[in-house]
Amino acid sequence: MVAPKPISLKALNYQRPETHRGYTDHFLDIDLSVPTIAIGTIDTKIKQTFIGGKGFDLWLLWQAVSGQTRWNDPQNAICIASGPMGGTPSFPGSGKSIVTAISPLTGSVIDSNVGGYFGPYLKFSGFDALRITGKSAGDTVIFIDGVAGKIEILSMTGLPSDAYALSDMLSQHFAADKKTGVSVVSSGPGAANTRIGCLNFSWYDNGRGRVRYKQAGRGGIGTVFADKGLKAVVARWEQVSLKTNRPADLEAVRAVAKRYAREIVELDPKQNEMARIGTTHLVPIMNDFDLLPTNNFQYGSHPAAALIGREAFEKLFDPGFDGCWKGCTVACAHGVRDFVPFTGAYKGCKVFVDGPEYETIAGCGSNLGIFDPFTILEMNFYCDTYGLDTISVGTAIAFAMECFERGLINRDHTGGMDLSFGNRLNALELVHQMAAGTGFGTIVGQGVRRMKAIFAERFGADPAMLKDIGMESKGLEFSEYMTKESLAQQGGYGLALKGPQHDEAWLIFLDMVHNFMPTFEQKAEALHWFPMVRTWFGLCGLCKLPWNDIVPEDNKATPEPAKVMKHVGWYADYYTAVTGNNATPEDLITMSETVYNYQRIFSLKMGYGTREHDTLPYRAVGPVTVEEYESRQERYDRQLTETHQVDIAGKDTPWKVAALRSRREARYETLKDAVYKRRGWTDRGIPTVATVKRLGIDFPDVLAVLAENGVT
Amino acid sequence: MPVVKFWDGAEMITVDDRPMPWHAGMCVADLLAGLPDGHLYAVVKMDGRLIGRPRFAGTQVPDGARIDLIPMIAGG
Ligand code: SF4
Numbered sequence: 001m002v003a004p005k006p007i008s009l010k011a012l013n014y015q016r017p018e019t020h021r022g023y024t025d026h027f028l029d030i031d032l033s034v035p036t037i038a039i040g041t042i043d044t045k046i047k048q049t050f051i052g053g054k055g056f057d058l059w060l061l062w063q064a065v066s067g068q069t070r071w072n073d074p075q076n077a078i079c080i081a082s083g084p085m086g087g088t089p090s091f092p093g094s095g096k097s098i099v100t101a102i103s104p105l106t107g108s109v110i111d112s113n114v115g116g117y118f119g120p121y122l123k124f125s126g127f128d129a130l131r132i133t134g135k136s137a138g139d140t141v142i143f144i145d146g147v148a149g150k151i152e153i154l155s156m157t158g159l160p161s162d163a164y165a166l167s168d169m170l171s172q173h174f175a176a177d178k179k180t181g182v183s184v185v186s187s188g189p190g191a192a193n194t195r196i197g198c199l200n201f202s203w204y205d206n207g208r209g210r211v212r213y214k215q216a217g218r219g220g221i222g223t224v225f226a227d228k229g230l231k232a233v234v235a236r237w238e239q240v241s242l243k244t245n246r247p248a249d250l251e252a253v254r255a256v257a258k259r260y261a262r263e264i265v266e267l268d269p270k271q272n273e274m275a276r277i278g279t280t281h282l283v284p285i286m287n288d289f290d291l292l293p294t295n296n297f298q299y300g301s302h303p304a305a306a307l308i309g310r311e312a313f314e315k316l317f318d319p320g321f322d323g324c325w326k327g328c329t330v331a332c333a334h335g336v337r338d339f340v341p342f343t344g345a346y347k348g349c350k351v352f353v354d355g356p357e358y359e360t361i362a363g364c365g366s367n368l369g370i371f372d373p374f375t376i377l378e379m380n381f382y383c384d385t386y387g388l389d390t391i392s393v394g395t396a397i398a399f400a401m402e403c404f405e406r407g408l409i410n411r412d413h414t415g416g417m418d419l420s421f422g423n424r425l426n427a428l429e430l431v432h433q434m435a436a437g438t439g440f441g442t443i444v445g446q447g448v449r450r451m452k453a454i455f456a457e458r459f460g461a462d463p464a465m466l467k468d469i470g471m472e473s474k475g476l477e478f479s480e481y482m483t484k485e486s487l488a489q490q491g492g493y494g495l496a497l498k499g500p501q502h503d504e505a506w507l508i509f510l511d512m513v514h515n516f517m518p519t520f521e522q523k524a525e526a527l528h529w530f531p532m533v534r535t536w537f538g539l540c541g542l543c544k545l546p547w548n549d550i551v552p553e554d555n556k557a558t559p560e561p562a563k564v565m566k567h568v569g570w571y572a573d574y575y576t577a578v579t580g581n582n583a584t585p586e587d588l589i590t591m592s593e594t595v596y597n598y599q600r601i602f603s604l605k606m607g608y609g610t611r612e613h614d615t616l617p618y619r620a621v622g623p624v625t626v627e628e629y630e631s632r633q634e635r636y637d638r639q640l641t642e643t644h645q646v647d648i649a650g651k652d653t654p655w656k657v658a659a660l661r662s663r664r665e666a667r668y669e670t671l672k673d674a675v676y677k678r679r680g681w682t683d684r685g686i687p688t689v690a691t692v693k694r695l696g697i698d699f700p701d702v703l704a705v706l707a708e709n710g711v712t
Numbered sequence: 713m714p715v716v717k718f719w720d721g722a723e724m725i726t727v728d729d730r731p732m733p734w735h736a737g738m739c740v741a742d743l744l745a746g747l748p749d750g751h752l753y754a755v756v757k758m759d760g761r762l763i764g765r766p767r768f769a770g771t772q773v774p775d776g777a778r779i780d781l782i783p784m785i786a787g788g
Contacts, residue, residue, distance in 0.1 A: 270728070270780050281762060285755055285784065288764025310762065509784060513754045513765065551783040556752050561783070 022084030086541020093543030095325020110219030188387025194445025197222025363394020369421030
């Protein structure tokens with residue numbers, strides 16, 4: 001198919017700012033409403049304070065919005081940035097972008113990290129960050145051509161809505177004769193008709209001769225993208241080498257990259273085999289530890305889990321090199337070739353499915369009571385095609401299914417559909433309905449928080465039960481880990497800035513399995529250090545996976561094996577070599593603290609970011625129902641008697657559920673206190689003036705937000 | 713005629729590429745208990761299959777098994 005003829009709405013020829021020590025010191029600012037294209041500068045103070053990536057995004061977003069801005073106001077901005085090390089080939093995991101916006105799910109700041117080639121190509125085209133505000137009439141494409149030094153806002157009426165067809169066409173259209181030189185950011189029809197739209201970031205897989213995808217899934221940024229009338233943002237760049245970032249010390253970058261890449265090639269086959277089976281190894285492991293969410297997070301394991309884990313997907317994945325950035329030796333971005341969907345517009349056609357990753361398997365599989373890898377593949381494919389976040393889709397459908405099974409909703413509400421757990425055809429039907437904006441799918445596509453309100457107000461469902469089993473916090477759907485037996489991970493989800501997503505902290509093994517942090521203070525320390533180190537990757541254009549998914553052989557002999565300090569040291573060396581700014585491992589933590597606190601205060605500016613927003617549904621903390629309790633009765637009885645010294649003799653299960661609940665909820669509140677204290681926050685969860693001064697973010701507008709909230 | 717018994721490779725396993733003796737009835741928990749750092753491992757890979765600690769005691773190690781100790785500490 002040939003792309004429709006573009007009509008130029010605005011164009012700017014520019015002198016490309018050269019990359020120097022990982023930065024271009026410029027950002028691209030596009031307002032779709034007028035439309036305008038402007039180039040802004042990033043001064044040294046901003047660079048030192050915010051580092052890059054999410055830091056730059058938040059700084060740009062803060063300037064664009066007021067505390068009253070809503071997700072669908074033209075002032076809302078989609079910001080995309082790589083980071084100083086972003087775009088380095090051969091250092092594993094150096095191609096990430098971070099995207100931020102005001103979320104249609106949470107009403108506050110959301111961030112989402114993603115692979116693909118866009119972030120590096122944007123930077124090499126001259127821009128450390130991109131900010132898009134305003135709204136267009138629709139069918140708008142932004143083309144950033146770093147090779148020709150031209151930026152255009154184009155109207156392209158008649159483009160396909162489906163993401164794969166769209167990216168394929170635009171890659172062909174804008175690539176000249178080099179498709180690997182183009183990366184497309186797009187969404188899809190599901191993004192326009194729900195609040196859980198994702199963004200697809202493409203790269204061209206030369207070996208397979210096709211466009212591939214990674215998703216910025218969380219928080220509905222795809223929905224914001226669609227609301228702005230955007231069809232796609234395209235970046236074009238050509239040559240990438242170790243020199244393209246013009247690092248301060250090229251030889252040092254080369255040395256640390258070689259060391260790291262070599263270690264991964266040697267150890268990954270002995271450890272998790274991510275280059276062969278991606279993150280699917282997590283399925284049997286989570287299942288063994290009772291951590292694989294099953295039937296809307298009621299249970300953590302299922303006898304059929306083996307059908308949807310590593311052993312299934314090692315047979316289904318198409319063998320080949322699958323790095324989502326050039327030279328990433330972890331190469332975990334696998335896919336399935338020649339899959340034939342049995343529903344929807346692609347029924348009976350051969351398609352390529354990018355994925356699934358663990359989250360999609362658990363969210364669209366076990367959590368829906370579905371243990372069929374082909375249904376999971378089909379949901380994965382259509383979510384990507386429609387521009388829907390597989391985590392929110394899975395968690396939202398799981399909630400609807402449990403409500404159906406408990407009689408909180410019925411066929412009158414679902415349009416006649418049986419939504420019992422395991423009903424794979426109706427799970428798929430809901431995905432199609434979400435994309436089309438029809439039927440019960442329009443309600444599910446609003447996300448769990450709004451479904452709870454609709455089920456209570458319109459369908460008469462019990463609000464207390466909905467609150468306990470609706471797996472969202474801050475308005476964001478949970479990602480796919482069970483947290484009932486790990487207080488630290490309850491904090492990892494409940495205290496995460498954007499909502500319950502595991503990219504901030506994943507402490508289940510350290511806490512529940514190894515019991516490395518028995519006290520509240522130790523948990524609070526972990527809930528300081530781990531979110532900071534993970535935040536740092538998102539400042540620099542890096543992927544977190546190489547840090548601790550492949551572990552040096554001598555790591556176990558180190559004082560704190562979980563921190564994988566040898567790798568953290570290599571990251572400090574890498575940062576120093578690229579930017580020329582000397583950094584120690586401790587400095588990385590401070591860099592993150594600055595941005596982390598700024599984001600917390602940003603949430604405060606938007607009307608959130610205080611203690612009452614760090615709450616969890618009780619399902620994340622303990623057994624809600626008698627069935628859940630009785631399914632693990634020995635465990636819970638023992639906890640009541642041994643941990644809490646409660647006499648349970650002669651007590652029935654509802655009594656024990658309530659007794660356990662009061663204790664577990666109290667523990668979570670105590671944890672909050674400990675974490676706030678460790679982070680330098682007030683007991684309401686607000687950074688103190690001393691904290692923002694120490695971190696150098698005591699800007700007048702930051703202090704004003706604190707003052708409005710009684711912190712002076 | 714003397715009986716000639718051919719060694720068939722039995723009664724040995726490999727753990728992280730190193731040979732280790734095997735005995736009938738050995739389970740994964742027994743194997744790890746015999747290692748100085750066995751308590752650190754929550755997951756092992758045995759002949760390509762992943763096994764988590766809750767199943768260590770109930771999973772038999774077959775003669776000739778190849779075992780890799782997975783240092784899974786902070787994934788997700
Ligand atoms: S580790 Fe996987 S997700 Fe991360 S950059 Fe490499 S291929 Fe992409």
